[in-house]
Amino acid sequence: MKANILKSIAIVALVAFVPLTGCEKQGNVVKDYAGMRTSALDNSAWDQSIWISAVNASVVTDTIKGNVCRAADGASFFASTIKNEKKVTSVKWMTAGLGVYELYINGKEVGNEFLKPGFTHYAKTKRSFTYDVTDAIDNKADNENLFAVQVTPGWWADKIVTPGDHVGMIGKKCAFRGVLEYTFADGSKKLYGTNVEDWKAGIAGPVLHAAIFDGEVYDARIKPGYETPEKLSKPEQNNEFNGEILPSDGAEIYLRQDLALAPVKAYVWKDVEGVTDDAFGKVVISKEFTHGEEIVVKQGETLVVDFGQNAAAVPSFEFNAKEGTVLTCLPAELLNDGNGAKSRGMDGPEGSCHRTNLRTPDQGMQLIYTFGNNEGFVSFYPRCTFFGYRFVSVTATDEVRIKSIQSVPVTSIAKDLEIGTITTGNDLINQLISNTIWGERSNYLSVTTDCPQRNERLGWTADTQVFTETGTFFANTDKFFHKWMRDMRDSQSEKGGFPGVAPTAQYGGDMMRVGWADAGIIVPWTVWKQFGDNQIVDENWEAMNKYMTYVNDTKYDHKAHIEENGNYQWADWLSYEPLESCGGLAFEVDKSGKRGPKADAVDYWNYLSASYWAIDAGMMRDMATATGRDAAVYQKMEDDAKAYLKATFLNENGEFKVPILNTMQTPALFALKNNLVEGQAKENMIAHLRDNFKEHGNCLQTGFLGTSILMQTLTDNGMADISYELLFQRKNPSWLYSVDNGATTIWERWNSYMIDKGMGPSGMNSFNHYAYGCVCQWIWETAAGIAADPAVPGFKHIIMRPVPDKRLGYIKAEYNSAAGLIKSEWKYDGDKWTWSFTVPEGATASVTLPGETEVKEYKSGSYTVEK
Known part of the structure; x- marks a missing residue:
């Protein structure tokens, strides 16, 4: 391979004549893509390459804490030219990156996947993308083609994978590794891999800063790195990653232009009225724009755009301004209201964008764009990050004219993966279904993120398992979960415990948290049952069996796992019941001033753990039977777990031995789901549960775990009437309470926002979590009556x-x-x-x-x- 970066400008000039294999409109951009995804080259091809980095790339060296959480500045650019030794008939490019990367051939972007390579375990697995790029090159003998790559820190050298108090980021420098396979007209082949002789690297291009949480800073006055050879020099070998490179085969990320959202309302404001010591006041709208009208934002004004739908997305502009004008776009999930009353949790005047719940609003979730020298309108959307929002706030240092602005959803649920539609004659329930679908689109993004907006976006395992079955009705998530279960296996402890977050990230790595760790069993079982997929069982059998052995040997006892669980359980997270962990009800301070779990809480946790022990064992029995393995061991395990539950936690009359559990909904639901009571004892428990719902005004009190089994368990035990009362309930807490309060996605909390009171707790408050959308599983399986049979999986x-x-x-x-x-x-x-x-x-x-x-x-x- 001969590197000749100085010829890059001449090569870029040929771009207009290169035939393209893909073309689609991305937001306001008609986007031409070179190359088509194809099978990876033989794994041995990697031997012809090394990871390379830019010598002059910045490295974060400060301790990561508080406001010190931003990734290093600059985008790493890599480039090389290859001179055709003979006439070329085929070229394939196998690629991998440490950081979010984009590929270019002769200045044309390769592939329509977004945010490659996606989120995986930072140390163990990276995903490769291989393209047939034959139609994107000049194939004549002796002619040259320029190959270039931009890499930014996402999912590698940024906060999302870096724990607090870590010195610097987990990943130090962005890197690229690739292999080109040339096939010549005479049938011969040759591999060209990344190395430090034939490639150049440097910090270059218009992306001045980018990371998953930080957002993107873009200066359109600066040319792409492949057009500035003077900024590139000899690279260095990067030895940071020693894990496995696997072909991407599921959970790729795409821009969903077919779902692009236009503004439903847009206005500018400058002044504020009604300011008091206790309130930020209310914006004075100086102009509201009609649909299709050109939007003008002047210096000192703030534009607010409402896209009508919360989503994981990127804003896409077609706009114009004088060279050097800086536009700042800040996403938000909701607007301040109530005259900006501080007592309502507002952070600005009514009508402005609320951003406190993003947790780092001043350091992250920002798009900053500097205009270049263009006479007409230019198109732009950020390429190295994503946001979670319904609204955006736009300001600029000089007048900006916006011809068009859209919000383009970002998701791993590609259009052709959407396989289920369900509608009813009730508009409120239809909105609830829509909220669930948008929650899935937003949070199935490389991993099952809990939320797409704040500085979290992690693969929380309980959120995942409670929603997995629901998600399979709206989308074909089979391959998505093959990928994610690799993340789980990568994150499993040596003892066999599964984590609270997969892949391993900035936090959530605690093992053996009840309802979270169990995703390692529940997710493969659900995917197997819904899609008839034995392969996911085979891939995960060793890991699942290791986990179940660990559970069985310890009876899933909380104290037996303190070394891994940190003497804490999330349990029925965000429930309205006593012993709830997030609000501190499960904990007390002893006489010595030490905080720890209450004795009743530990009993409750052990009850929930043993309940999952039984559930997991039954699932293992099903999967063992389906794949020709010994099911008897798991049948015994389930029987032992149920015997333990009955002897340890229940009286013969159907009451719990720990009195406080009799005041709660979730314990009874798990007892009924596991068929722990029968005869009069069962009748007593059902009657007691009915009384509980009546005492709470026909409102649920359950959190993440209880809600996941709530509706079907009630229905299976003769309480379908209560299920429907809960479905149609509009008081807090209920599903329709959020709908009545303006939700367009599922909320993290039952009371994330209240019209009468304002914001819920700002420190942990998302308006686009999907876990409580699990109610749609019941709508599909019970209201509509479409359910799979585990005895004959895959809906046969x-x-x-x-x-x-x-x-x-x-x-x-x-x-x-x-x-x-x-x-x-x-x-x-x-x-x-x-x-x-x-x-x-x-x-x-x-x-x-x-x-x-x-x-x-x-x-x-x-x-x-x-x-």
């Missing part, structure tokens, strides 16, 4: 037991399952209920009509019944 045998309610009006569900298209549609005409359903070719269904116990078997076909 469907359990159809619809439970209708007139308040829904009607329901219409279509699901492109692994077995084919399943339909379920019912409606009421007076008291007459009509149900139409479709069983796909080759599948069967066990059907139970509402109010009946008789089960009828149906073969493939479409049917209509009345009742």
Whole structure:
């Protein structure tokens, strides 16, 4: 390979004549992509390459804490030219990066994936992307092609993977590694890998700063790195990463232009009225813009844009201003209200963007753009980060004209992965379903992030497991979870514990936290059941078996795992019940002033742990049976767990031995789910649970764990009436309370925002969490009556037991399952209920009509019944 960076400008001039293999509109940009994804080269090809870094790349050396949390400045650029030794018939480029990277050939971007390579364990696994770039090169003998790469710190050298008090970032320098496979006209092949002789590297290009939390700083006056050879020099070998490079095969990230959001409202303000000591006042709107009208923002003014939908996204502009004008765009999830009353948790005047809940609003989540010398409008969107927002606030140092602004969603749920639609005759429930779908799109982003907006965005494992089944109805998440379970295995402890966060990141690495660690079993079981995928079982069997052995040997006892769990459990996180951990109810301070868990809390945690021990063991039995493994050991494990639960925690009359548990909903729900009580004891528990809901005004009190099993457990135990009361409940806490309060995604807290009181706790308050969207699993499986049978996974045998309610009006569900298209549609005409359903070719269904116990078997076909 011959490096000749000085020829890069001449090569870029040829770009207009290079045929492209992909073209799509990204926001306000008509984006041409070179190359098509293809299979990776043989793994041995990596031997022809090394990781390389820019010698002059900045390295963060300060201790990471508080406001010292920003990544190093600058983007690393890498470039090399290859002279064709002969006529070329094929070129493939296998690539990997330490940091978020973009590829270019002759100045054209390669591939339409966004934020490559995605989020993985920083030390153990990196994902590669391979492209056939034949149509993007000049293939004539003796001609040259320029290959270039930009790498920024995301998911490698930034805060998201770096614990507090760490000296510097986990990743020090961004790096690139790649191999080109040339095939010549005579049939011969040659590999060209990254090295320090034929490649150049340096800090270059218009991206002055970028990271996942920080946002992006972009100066359009500066040329791309492949056009500034004087900024590039000999690179150095990077030896920071010694893990495995695996081909990306699931959880890639894309911009969803088909979902691009236009403003529903846009206005500028400059002055504020009504300011008091206790309130920031209210903005004075000087102009509100109509749809399609050119927006003008003058110095001293603030533009507020409402896109009408909270989402993980990037703002995309078509705008114009004088050279050197600096535009600052700040995303937010909600607007300040109530005259900016400080008592409501507001951080600015009513009508301005609220950003306190982002936790680092002054250091992060910022887009800063400096205009270059352009006479007309230019298009731009950030390429090295993403935000979570519904609103943006825009200011500028001089007048800016905005021809168009859009919010373009960023997600791993590509359009062709969306496989399920469900609607009802109730607008509030439809909004709840929409909120759930947007929560999944926003948070299935390389990993199952808890939220896309604040300085967190981590793969929390309980959030993941409680929502996994729900998500499979709206999208084909099979490959997504193959990738994520690799992240789980990478993060598993030597003893076998699974973490609170996967992949390992800035925090959340605590093992054996009940309901979190269990995702290591629940997720593979769910994916296997929903998609009929034995491979995910095989890939994870060793790790799952190691975990279950650990659980079984210790009875999942909290104190047995203190070394790994830190003597803390998240448990039924954010519930409204006593012994809730986040609010401190599970803890006390002893006479010596030491804070620790209450004895009742430890008993509660051990009860929940043993409940999951039983659930996990049953799932292992199912997966063992399906894959030809010994299921008897797991059947015994489940039996032992249930015997332990009964003997340790329950009296014969169906009451809990620890009195406070009898005042709560979640303990009873887990007892009923695990069939721990029968006969009169079961009747007593059901009656007691009914009384509990009545005492709370037909409101749930459950948190992350209890809510995940709430609706189906009630229905399975003769309390479908309560399930529907909870579904339609509008008081706090309830699902529709958030809808009534303006939610367009699922909230982290039942009371994240209250019209009458304002913001919930600002230190941990997200308006785009997805966990509580698990209610849609019940809507799919029970209201619509479409459920998989674990005995015959992948919907080859469907359990159809619809439970209708007139308040829904009607329901219409279509699901492109692994077995084919399943339909379920019912409606009421007076008291007459009509149900139409479709069983796909080759599948069967066990059907139970509402109010009946008789089960009828149906073969493939479409049917209509009345009742």
